[in-house]
Amino acid sequence: MVNLWVIIAIIAVIALVAVLYVQNNKTRTLVAGLEKDRRALEEKEKILLREAKIKALDELQDDREKLIEEERERRQELTRQEQKLAKREDMLEDKIQEYTEKDLQVQRKIDELLEKEDYLAEIVQKQTTELERISGMSAEEAKKMLLEQLKHDLAQEQMNLIRENEAKIRETSLEKAKEILSTTMQRCMIEQVVETTVSVVALPNDEMKGRIIGREGRNIRALETLTGVDLIIDDTPEAVVLSSFDPVRREIAKIALEKLISDGRIHPVRIEEMVEKAGEEVDKKIKQEGENAALETGIMGLNKELIRTLGRLYYRTSYGQNVLKHSLEVAHIAGMLAAELGANEHIAKRAGLLHDIGKAVDQTQEGTHIQLGVELAARYGESPEVIHAIEAHHDDVVANTIEAVLVKVADAISAGRPGARRDTLEIYIKRLQKIEEIVNSYEGIKQSFAVQAGREVRIIVEAERFDDLASQKLARDVAKRIEDELDYPGQIRVTVVREFRTTEIAK
Secondary structure (H helix, E strand, O other): OHHHHHHHHHHHHHHHHHHHHHHHHHHHHHHHHHHHHHHHHHHHHHHHHHHHHHHHHHHHHHHHHHHHHHHHHHHHHHHHHHHHHHHHHHHHHHHHHHHHHHHHHHHHHHHHHHHHHHHHHHHHHHHHHHHHHHHOOOHHHHHHHHHHHHHHHHHHHHHHHHHHHHHHHHHHHHHHHHHHHHHHHHHOOOOOOOOOOEEEEEOOOOHHHHHHHOHHHHHHHHHHHHHOOEEEOOOOOOEEEEEOOOHHHHHHHHHHHHHHHHHOOOOHHHHHHHHHHHHHHHHHHHHHHHHHHHHHHOOOOOOHHHHHHHHHHHHOEEOOEEHHHHHHHHHHHHHHHHHHHOOOHHHHHHHHHHOOHHHHOOOOOOOOHHHHHHHHHHHOOOOHHHHHHHHHOOOOOOOOOHHHHHHHHHHHHHHHOOOOOOOOHHHHHHHHHHHHHHHHOOOOEEEEEEEOOOOEEEEEEOHHHOOHHHHHHHHHHHHHHHHHHOOOOOOOEEEEEEOOOOOOOOO
């Protein structure tokens, strides 16, 4: 049993030794392979390192050549720039030298001119002294005489130019103005109604007069008190006269009286009712007339109170001319003139319609109708152009817009045409006397005559005191004073007559 275990142990040892021997051989073989691989890798590494060095040297050589080429190009460019700068520097030096020479030449010429100027001044002084000695006049006296002569020549030339320009303007503008005005006036046709300060109410019979007067005059007193109108009941058959300067009150009284006569019941209570109804009718009529006027002229956007005030002009007259009809006519004429001349037709029409709006309230408020009209227009939001045209239509201020001038012209056309207004004899005579008074205020006037119903004034002057130039100046001065101091329709011609007679006797 012991031997068996010994044998097994020996076999195990032998097997272990064999295994160890085999493993040792494998290990040696593996180590030898690894060593071989290491040597191969080292050899490969040396080869790669050598190739990398060669490649790096090649790249470094290429970069060095590129840098050398760039440096050579930059040096060439710097050389070219230096050459250009050298050329420019040479040119600048040449120009500086040239300008220096020119400056010296100019300075020499200035010196020469100064010497010549001194020489000429000396010569002029000698000539002036010699001329003063020969003529016996000083330089100041000669200068004064020359200036007077030039002044006279220039004045004569000025008058000649004025005369030529006036002739040219007259040839062109007169025909054009006539054409525009004639066309405008033909296109505008406004009915004219002449009214007075009294109204007549027809009665069915004379017995009605007693009923209007009433017991102890109570009816007539009530009617006069409520309307503010004077009733004139006289021997005129079947008629009662209403008198008042206020046309609206007179119209209310007329309507109320006609209603009372038609109704037949005349007593204070009924009179009060009829006067109230008549007032409502007149108010309605005023509003309607204002709206019709705005509609007829095509003017929109008027304030309601301004339309009502405009309607009151229907019952207002000026020199027998209905003011509302006159305002409509002015609006149409101004609008057509503006259309012909290329001005603002809307502003011209609006200002023409409202130019006399102040006359609707001038009997109840203080101030001229122009001041009141301007105040009304400003109060109800009218534009500054319209307000200026209202203010300037009687030359209270200078018209500085073409629309204001056209409104003034249209107003003169409407008021000045024959039959439009009734002018009293007293005003007519005063105007003629004022014209002759203005003319006779000048010295050297022999006689003066206002002829052609005040449309022309002829002035006879002393011939020895007036020449052609002075005659023209006198005509202009007189015309200017007439424009500034008189109000008149149309235009006034000023004619200066200078007669010079020479008489010799043959013996």
